[in-house]
Amino acid sequence: MKRNLARRDFLKLSAGVTGLAALAACTSAPATIAVKETVAVKKEEATTAPVAAEASPTAAPVAGGQQVTILSWNDNYAPDQAGTPGAKQWDAMRQEFNRVHPEIKIEDQPITSGTEVRKNFIAANAAGNAPDFFYTYPPSMNPYYDQKFLLQMDELVNSWEFKDKVVDALWYDAVIDGHYYGIPADFYGMTLVWRKDLFAEAGLDAAPKDWNELVEFAKKLTKPDKKQYGFGLLGMAWASWYWENFVWQAGGEVTKRLEDGKIELSFTDEPGVEALQFYQDLKFKHQVTQENVLQDYGENQKDFVAGRTTMWMTANTSYSWYIEQGLSLEQLGTAPLPAGPKASAAQIGGGYWTLNPASSKEKQDAAWTYVTWRVHPDTWKFLWKTQNDLGITPTPWIPVYKGLLNQAEHQKVPAEWVKTSEETGAIARTEYVFKDKLEPYFAAPVQTVLTDAKANCSAVLIEAAKKMVSEIKDTVLAASVG
Numbered sequence: 001m002k003r004n005l006a007r008r009d010f011l012k013l014s015a016g017v018t019g020l021a022a023l024a025a026c027t028s029a030p031a032t033i034a035v036k037e038t039v040a041v042k043k044e045e046a047t048t049a050p051v052a053a054e055a056s057p058t059a060a061p062v063a064g065g066q067q068v069t070i071l072s073w074n075d076n077y078a079p080d081q082a083g084t085p086g087a088k089q090w091d092a093m094r095q096e097f098n099r100v101h102p103e104i105k106i107e108d109q110p111i112t113s114g115t116e117v118r119k120n121f122i123a124a125n126a127a128g129n130a131p132d133f134f135y136t137y138p139p140s141m142n143p144y145y146d147q148k149f150l151l152q153m154d155e156l157v158n159s160w161e162f163k164d165k166v167v168d169a170l171w172y173d174a175v176i177d178g179h180y181y182g183i184p185a186d187f188y189g190m191t192l193v194w195r196k197d198l199f200a201e202a203g204l205d206a207a208p209k210d211w212n213e214l215v216e217f218a219k220k221l222t223k224p225d226k227k228q229y230g231f232g233l234l235g236m237a238w239a240s241w242y243w244e245n246f247v248w249q250a251g252g253e254v255t256k257r258l259e260d261g262k263i264e265l266s267f268t269d270e271p272g273v274e275a276l277q278f279y280q281d282l283k284f285k286h287q288v289t290q291e292n293v294l295q296d297y298g299e300n301q302k303d304f305v306a307g308r309t310t311m312w313m314t315a316n317t318s319y320s321w322y323i324e325q326g327l328s329l330e331q332l333g334t335a336p337l338p339a340g341p342k343a344s345a346a347q348i349g350g351g352y353w354t355l356n357p358a359s360s361k362e363k364q365d366a367a368w369t370y371v372t373w374r375v376h377p378d379t380w381k382f383l384w385k386t387q388n389d390l391g392i393t394p395t396p397w398i399p400v401y402k403g404l405l406n407q408a409e410h411q412k413v414p415a416e417w418v419k420t421s422e423e424t425g426a427i428a429r430t431e432y433v434f435k436d437k438l439e440p441y442f443a444a445p446v447q448t449v450l451t452d453a454k455a456n457c458s459a460v461l462i463e464a465a466k467k468m469v470s471e472i473k474d475t476v477l478a479a480s481v482g
Contacts, residue, residue, distance in 0.1 A: 067105050068366040070132040070359075074108040075117070085390040092386045097373060104366045125149050125358070132359045133367035135185060135351045138173035139436040144354070150181040151355040156368050157183060162375070165401045169428040174352050182352030185375055187398040188315040189348045189424035190245060193322065194333040198228070198310045207311075207335035211249070211278065214311070214338045218288035221310040230288035232300045232312040233279065235450045240442035242313055244432055245347050246275035249340020254432035262474045263434045265465040268458070269480045271342070276449055276457040284453040293450040313337065315349075316421045320393040334420040336427060348398055348428040377404050384410040396421040398428065434475070441468050 081087045124130040157180040170184040208214040218230025234242040252271025256264040283289045303309040305325045337346045353371035394411040408418050445460040469475050
């Protein structure tokens with residue numbers, strides 16, 4: 001894959017080939033930064049026969065039994081993935097859907113992942129040739145809603161058999177102004193990974209449970225003479241992706257949607273200042289972070305694998321990647337993020353299946369049949385069985401449904417991974433409102449306090465907020481700014 005990867009692509013590389021929805025070839029995470037050219041790629045035919053697995057759910061044919069063709073944008077195949085187990089699993093999925101729903105034909109338009117997809121999606125809607133259904137990241141839901149790209153799905157969702165079984169937090173970005181505009185597809189959660197072997201050397205045998213223990217443990221684990229530090233920070237352009245967790249844990253919100261629809265920049269309130277101060281203290285007061293706090297995501301991952309960092313925040317879907325990079329299960333510890341002074345919270349990301357409001361009712365019904373098949377519990381089980389047969393390393397997921405799916409019953413996933421995923425789902429938060437437009441503005445304040453011990457955390461946040469208000473429509477300062 002190309003460099004200049006978007007965040008979703010980094011977690012794809014981390015997680016291998018074990019997703020659902022548009023998480024293929026590797027796996028998923030929200031992407032908002034690095035632009036990458038979107039090009040069509042050739043989808044090669046499966047090199048193996050369909051994988052035998054449990055039969056997936058069936059549904060009644062649409063349109064009186066006549067075949068309906070619906071357009072899909074498919075990023076499941078990268079040029080260098082053809083013939084791999086990851087590509088074969090998606091061939092098996094499509095063949096299984098074709099078997100149970102011969103009345104629906106999926107016309108695939110292969111694309112590559114990256115933020116160019118967002119631009120192309122906007123252009124396609126303007127030109128009238130957008131896909132009939134689309135996998136959409138949480139930060140894009142509101143912008144797409146504002147541009148009228150999302151079908152209001154109240155009637156469909158309210159009649160969906162699994163509506164009330166979905167984990168409550170996962171509906172957050174799919175419900176806009178009291179109406180449904182998507183259904184949850186799949187989600188990862190931010191967790192703590194820790195090096196059990198290095199913890200043991202420091203006399204520690206468990207992950208920190210709160211901010212105080214995080215500092216205490218990180219100090220014991222930091223050994224400058226060995227170029228080993230206690231906690232890895234993310235200060236690159238995606239800084240708010242990690243920092244938002246600390247704001248929530250301090251009891252605050254990064255942004256708030258007001259009744260008039262405007263976005264209040266609440267990160268200047270005390271919890272936001274406290275979270276940024278904690279970052280600055282980790283770097284300068286406690287001196288437990290890596291020397292280059294502005295290094296990219298990939299370098300942070302390498303540091304963890306090499307033992308240069310002993311604790312690091314990562315998606316639960318990335319665990320198998322660390323094993324594939326050489327760590328053993330005995331070395332890799334997983335745990336929910338440490339609690340803050342006011343709350344336990346962890347960001348979850350993934351996506352929603354949305355429908356095209358410009359498509360015909362016939363195509364919308366066919367697309368609804370497809371997307372509900374994709375998220376059906378039996379389809380998850382089919383995917384897991386397929387992965388087992390193809391020898392694909394299992395990856396844990398945040399359960400989309402309450403109590404309906406136990407991945408460990410279908411795949412050999414370490415019990416600790418499942419436990420961490422379940423506990424993370426219980427403290428789940430989707431990303432802050434208006435993130436699609438605001439994220440680039442957060443790198444400056446985070447990087448400032450991580451490179452200047454004397455920088456005033458409140459002042460840099462207020463400066464960032466004022467810049468946002470001056471450049472982004474419908475944003476307003478919080479009362480804390482005065």
